[in-house]
Amino acid sequence: MDLELILMQLFSGVALGAILIMVALGLTIIFGMLGIVNFAHGALFMVGAYAGLYIAERTGSFWWALVLAPLLVGVFGMLIERFLIRPLYKRSIDDPLLLTFGLGYVLVEAVRIIFGTDGVPFSTPSALTGVVDLGVGYFPIYRLFVVGLVAVILIALWLGLEKTKFGLIVRAGARDPLIMRVLGVDISRLWLAVFGLGVALTALGGVLAAPMRNVNPEMGALVLAEAFVVTVIGGMGSLLGAVVAGLGIGIAVSMTALFAPEMATIVMFGLMALVLLVRPQGLFGRPVGA
Amino acid sequence: MTMRKDLFRSGVSRRTMLGGMAAGVGLLAAPALVRAQAETIRIGFPVPLTGPFGAEAKDQVKCAELAVQQVNAKGGIAGRKVELLVRDDKLNAGEAATRTLELIEKDKVHAIVGSLSSAVQLAVNEVTRARGVIYVSISQSDTINEVKDFSRYTFHEALNPHMTTAAVAEKTFKKGSKVAYLVADYAYGHEMLRGFKRAAAAIGAETVGEILHPIGASDYSTLMPRIRSMKPDILCICNFGRDQANAIKQATEFGLKQSMRIVVPVILYNQRLALGPDAFEGVVGGANYYWGLEKTVPSAKAFNDAYKATHGGAYPSDYGAYGYTGVASLLLAMAQAGGSDTDKVVAALENLKYDVAKGPQFYRKCDHQSVQSVLVLESKKKADMANDQDLFAIIADVPGSETMLRSCGELGFPT
Numbered sequence: 258m259d260l261e262l263i264l265m266q267l268f269s270g271v272a273l274g275a276i277l278i279m280v281a282l283g284l285t286i287i288f289g290m291l292g293i294v295n296f297a298h299g300a301l302f303m304v305g306a307y308a309g310l311y312i313a314e315r316t317g318s319f320w321w322a323l324v325l326a327p328l329l330v331g332v333f334g335m336l337i338e339r340f341l342i343r344p345l346y347k348r349s350i351d352d353p354l355l356l357t358f359g360l361g362y363v364l365v366e367a368v369r370i371i372f373g374t375d376g377v378p379f380s381t382p383s384a385l386t387g388v389v390d391l392g393v394g395y396f397p398i399y400r401l402f403v404v405g406l407v408a409v410i411l412i413a414l415w416l417g418l419e420k421t422k423f424g425l426i427v428r429a430g431a432r433d434p435l436i437m438r439v440l441g442v443d444i445s446r447l448w449l450a451v452f453g454l455g456v457a458l459t460a461l462g463g464v465l466a467a468p469m470r471n472v473n474p475e476m477g478a479l480v481l482a483e484a485f486v487v488t489v490i491g492g493m494g495s496l497l498g499a500v501v502a503g504l505g506i507g508i509a510v511s512m513t514a515l516f517a518p519e520m521a522t523i524v525m526f527g528l529m530a531l532v533l534l535v536r537p538q539g540l541f542g543r544p545v546g547a
Numbered sequence: 548m549t550m551r552k553d554l555f556r557s558g559v560s561r562r563t564m565l566g567g568m569a570a571g572v573g574l575l576a577a578p579a580l581v582r583a584q585a586e587t588i589r590i591g592f593p594v595p596l597t598g599p600f601g602a603e604a605k606d607q608v609k610c611a612e613l614a615v616q617q618v619n620a621k622g623g624i625a626g627r628k629v630e631l632l633v634r635d636d637k638l639n640a641g642e643a644a645t646r647t648l649e650l651i652e653k654d655k656v657h658a659i660v661g662s663l664s665s666a667v668q669l670a671v672n673e674v675t676r677a678r679g680v681i682y683v684s685i686s687q688s689d690t691i692n693e694v695k696d697f698s699r700y701t702f703h704e705a706l707n708p709h710m711t712t713a714a715v716a717e718k719t720f721k722k723g724s725k726v727a728y729l730v731a732d733y734a735y736g737h738e739m740l741r742g743f744k745r746a747a748a749a750i751g752a753e754t755v756g757e758i759l760h761p762i763g764a765s766d767y768s769t770l771m772p773r774i775r776s777m778k779p780d781i782l783c784i785c786n787f788g789r790d791q792a793n794a795i796k797q798a799t800e801f802g803l804k805q806s807m808r809i810v811v812p813v814i815l816y817n818q819r820l821a822l823g824p825d826a827f828e829g830v831v832g833g834a835n836y837y838w839g840l841e842k843t844v845p846s847a848k849a850f851n852d853a854y855k856a857t858h859g860g861a862y863p864s865d866y867g868a869y870g871y872t873g874v875a876s877l878l879l880a881m882a883q884a885g886g887s888d889t890d891k892v893v894a895a896l897e898n899l900k901y902d903v904a905k906g907p908q909f910y911r912k913c914d915h916q917s918v919q920s921v922l923v924l925e926s927k928k929k930a931d932m933a934n935d936q937d938l939f940a941i942i943a944d945v946p947g948s949e950t951m952l953r954s955c956g957e958l959g960f961p962t
Binding site for chain 2: 265273276341377378387388391400436468470475518519
């Protein structure tokens with residue numbers, strides 16, 4: 258086993274990790290801030306891919322799709338929060354969970370009716386096709402682009418949450434909504450914005466995945482599983498957790514693929530089981546009751 | 548509700564209703580024999596409507612329905628109408644066995660056609676074999692031909708991995724070619740791998756590595772560096788449905804095509820449509836059917852025309868064609884047997900020579916494998932496509948012969 262191959266494999270793992278982080282971001286933000294387990298996450302990811310496809314076809318540009326699809330689907334997410342989820346806040350955690358679970362089915366079925374069941378072609382944008390020599394091996398330019406973009410998004414999110422007043426309010430609102438209300442902060446608007454942001458990130462993940470994975474109505478099902486694995490390992494709601502877990506899983510899967518490729522998918526779930534046994538709140542999660 | 552309203556509005560009188568009811572009672576009271584004559588022939592059709600092979604399964608249903616409609620339009624079989632009972636087997640062996648059992652016990656079907664995955668079809672076969680019900684399988688499997696899984700009720704209309712890999716390897720492998728394999732880790736993948744390696748050994752091609760991947764994986768990127776490091780001339784991707792689409796898409800993304808040729812045992816029409824021409828460009832694979840066959844095969848032209856007429860000008864897919872040929876061959880045999888009597892239909896199937904969509908075919912005596920031609924197709928690049936449906940070039944049409952199959956003795960049958 259030569260060093261070049263191992264380095265290349267490591268790099269594939271990091272790139273896969275970046276994709277996993279992107280897939281998990283929306284889920285973990287919505288849970289962290291609103292305490293809602295969004296089971297429509299996978300379906301919204303898929304809707305993002307289809308929205309991107311539609312916009313790319315209309316405008317003839319992948320870049321417009323990359324900007325407009327998350328915005329549109331984000332606004333759609335805000336509508337979901339305002340009219341479907343908001344009435345359920347006072348109820349138990351199960352109700353929004355069931356609602357989003359059902360919503361996922363409705364979205365998948367709607368896309369099936371509009372776009373058909375077979376899946377649709379989505380080519381890599383011409384500026385990003387091809388491979389580049391990394392010195393140790395060739396790697397697709399598009400995947401490098403995704404790694405870079407995910408890094409930019411993570412930095413922007415971190416700055417937004419840690420360094421701005423809006424971020425401060427969001428974090429405080431997640432800790433104690435009642436006190437925030439007493440202080441005169443409109444929590445409803447805040448949650449609307451956060452849910453919209455989470456959904457927009459999910460949709461962006463869908464657009465980014467479209468040139469790499471087959472675009473079809475069921476593409477969200479696997480993504481939902483991946484996103485849950487990442488957020489559970491990282492700690493539900495933890496941004497840092499999603500980053501560490503995403504990269505960790507990417508590398509673990511990649512290294513497993515080198516030695517026992519047929520086990521590559523199982524290793525993800527094995528890691529999750531292990532973390533749940535040893536540290537149920539996840540690597541960076543707040544312990545239950547703290 | 549609306550139906551009943553319409554019934555009364557259309558002026559059906561109380562008397563006619565009463566008359567109708569009386570006739571109904573009369574029919575119930577008639578001797579069982581008379582009723583059996585008029586009973587519809589029911590064909591159970593379990594396929595994975597949901598899941599990664601859904602696109603293929605849905606086309607199978609459309610094509611099977613077409614075969615049934617055509618027979619019914621001609622007055623049915625011995626005066627009996629034919630009905631297709633479609634069930635979702637969810638690509639799961641247990642679900643398929645349950646649905647099949649239900650079709651046999653509850654719906655009293657006269658035969659089963661269907662099932663798209665090799666593992667699932669073996670489960671269906673277990674059930675039909677135990678119940679003595681005819682099963683026409685329309686998915687690729689090698690084991691179903693072997694003595695262990697065989698029963699006189701089992702017929703295999705699909706190509707089998709041995710046939711497709713032999714034909715594809717013959718047209719793509721050369722003496723000294725270096726071949727790497729990416730294989731889905733289940734029966735279909737394993738059988739395709741075995742077939743390719745057997746063909747490779749005969750041709751003198753060298754195996755440089757094989758990688759197994761879990762079925763239903765969405766990302767193959769972590770396998771690409773290793774495939775490249777094997778430095779093959781040919782990469783055989785032995786998986787199915789969306790797995791095939793994802794694997795080909797990512798192999799193209801990683802630029803593997805620049806240094807190796809991608810070969811698949813079965814090239815799928817629906818997946819090519821779903822992925823577009825760029826990803827599939829230059830990929831070579833086997834097929835039982837491609838609509839382009841209509842230039843040389845009259846029955847293909849008739850099948851295409853009938854399908855296009857009912858489905859808005861679209862062409863049938865390769866796996867769809869299995870739905871058609873599987874049901875059509877069964878119905879031909881039933882017509883010859885004059886009904887649904889299992890023993891007579893089995894005898895008729897064994898002696899059947901049919902050409903319903905893809906040239907002459909017949910079921911071999913010993914293992915009931917349908918002997919038929921194998922197409923080798925190459926996916927066209929966008930510039931070479933005459934229209935949106937012009938996906939493949941037929942690079943070979945290997946005529947059907949028993950020499951393409953493993954011999955009866957090799958399968959374990961007494962010779």
